[in-house]
Amino acid sequence: MPTPTPSPIPIELINSGTPWWVSVIVPPLGALLGAVVGGYITYFTVRASDRRRQQVEDLRQWDSEMYAQYAAVERAADPLWRSQGIADGDGRKLAQLNDVLSRSVQDLERVQVAFEIISPPCVPIVFKLSEKLREAIGYAQHNQTPPDHLREGAADLIYELASEIRKQLRLPDLADY
Template sequence: MSTPLPPTPSPIPIEIISNTPVEWWSSFVTPAGALLGAAIGGAIAFISVRSSDERKRLADDRRQWDSKLLDVHVSLALAAKPFYATREHNIGDTRHIAPLVPALEASIDVMETQLTIVKMIAPDCESAVQALVNAATASKNDASNGTPLVGTSYSAFETAEKTVLESFQKRARIERQ
């Protein structure tokens, strides 16, 4: 059998500093600090995720409305075709233009419908589309009265159509090719 070694003093001096009782609230200070840090971190994470989701939602909405605005532009461009077609037939004689007036009226109806849609999805483009509807109505009235479309009403119509295109391009970031 081996003999036990005699106890050696510890190289680290150990002392009892105080026998005073610990305050009742001191056991809550450390966990409360951790809780406060976790709450602040959670709030930062929540706000960050929420703002990121909001940006994504707005971008998705913008793409959706841009697509709808492009559809409106296509409808307006198709509705403008009869006005360009009447330019060739309108020489100031109502006989030649009379058969085309129903197509012009139908085109104006389409433009007015698209104006209603534009009021909802792109109010900043409303004045340009309203100017196009007004110019189309003036052109139709001039054609019905026997005034050739090569004059001021035609140039007003053409200018209004270009203004609509420019306002839609600005609003929907459509690139001209």
């Protein structure tokens, strides 16, 4: 006996009332809109990240420049510390000290110009320090060793400069240690 074939079941399609082209166009437009929104989000996120990275890099460069200028101040003041062992009347050594201190004053003038750009609060301190070195040059020109109070005053200014630079670099003050 042959197998009976089932009769087809009639299925009625439900008409939602929307035209056929809506179901063809809307999904790709939705995907396109999602891609555009995702692209904008990515663009603005990367741009903000790059801006933050650039700001950090700029800050690092300024900090590095400030460290370099502070090291230049230390080098410029170094001859004053070394003058402590020179005896009054030692013409040759005092003449050398005069030459070295003159170069140090010139170095401090260059540093002062740099500090005018990178850290204006440091400028008066560097100026006072260069005045101390000029005063030491006066002693050396008169064949005298710079007195201790001059070295101590310069040391105080170096400490003040270090404190100001630490503040500019967002580091704790030396007095906090």
